[in-house]
Amino acid sequence: MVVNPVLEVHDLHVAYGKVEALHGASLQVGAGQIVTVIGPNGAGKSTMLNALAGAMPVNGSMRGTVRFLGQDTAGVAVETRVARGMCLVPEKRELFASMTVEDNLLLGSYRRYKARESGYADQMAVVYELFPRLQERRKQQAGSLSGGERQMLALGRALMAKPRLLLLDEPSLGLAPLIVKEIFHIIVRLKQSGVAILLVEQNARAALQAADYAYVLETGEIALQGPAAELAHDPRVIDTYLGLAKKAG
Template identity: 75%
Template sequence: MTTPTSTTLLQTRQLQVFYGKVEALQGANITVGAGQIVTVIGPNGAGKSTMLNAIAGALPINGSSQGQVILADKELSGVAIEKRVAQGMCLVPEKRELFSTMKVEDNLLLGSYRRYQAGEKNYDDQLSVVYDLFPRLKERRHQAAGTMSGGERQMLAVGRALMAKPQLLMLDEPSLGLAPLIVKEIFHIIQRLKQTGVAILLVEQNARAALQVADYAYVLEMGEIALEGDAADLATDQRVIDTYLGLAKKAH
């Protein structure tokens, strides 16, 4: 199966990841169209974060990858993470990795540092866009990042990535550890992000919420893509309901 008709932005071809001799990701082929939200769902330990790190070039020292990562028709396999960012991809990692003692606005401006280094005169032009998306960040722009709530820190991590003006934004478990009301807000923001034209590759354990915002979805199990299809179709697929949505449904 392929994604709905859209200009292809990202493709992985037979992407494999090894930690030593252990194969953590097996021949993953995924496609993200320009302006699409594509989600990867699956259980803990399925290889979801590993996939994002491999695409971003951010595998740990003991990890290695094979296969192709193609962004906007450019082959990025073997290219350093900094150069992948320069080509238009940004990863918001699960741990957010903010500078807690620095002000909110300084954290945001760090996201545009590559553009500043490249000599772009308007390297900070996304600041108004980020503040429009996240009014709370504007209110707290002089506050230390470490004093913010979990939801606000997630907003800051996403905002910092947007400062780089990416074509592709990769989000690793953006709802992790957040209260239900904040999770709802984060997914509302993800929907709004789509309106800015950025494509989103979303890794999530909250399958119900992910399938509601996504255009297309992949189910990753034990390092392999087990299912794929339109997100709306997978949300009604009995296997997905039984495995990933059943408990969530009872909890609501």
């Protein structure tokens, strides 16, 4: 049981039209905790994140309870969730390719600027400290960046909003192994700053190494859950997600 959870999800069902993609999922994320959801393609992982962020498609529907910082999110708009500190970094990153790195980052702090929060621009220094490469390329167009740099920019833009909860959708997708290692190193550093992270990943090995707690999602249902270090040694997880070589080693 998580003490003072940032995110509480209970019996979440999500459907597209008449097809139910998520069946009764329940999970919790605490402050300064990385919780990962692993599973195969089509298991419902991205569907879960979009539902939590309030980014449901027109033909989508959901039922169940989602509480963020103790408040029910039913009927709460995406913009309001962001203002309260919930930020989604989508799988496709969705950057503004023709804008500079710096302008993309500034867009992440637009809500804070509009609310006239003091020190909103100071967060840029925090992002550049985490991602020195972004500072080097701050005047370049986002569309000219490598895949790893675009992922860093997507993370940095979300951090400009000073989130309490980051929803990360497949941050390693399409990246070279060395870049994946770097991205996950940064994710662990974010946790140390007190940000709660819900990480959806197909790269089960990297996710379980970084996370505190893990859920295995299969065909829309939570099939397994437990401390990430324990699931990493569970024979069912090893055989299905980590490969047979892991067992031998």
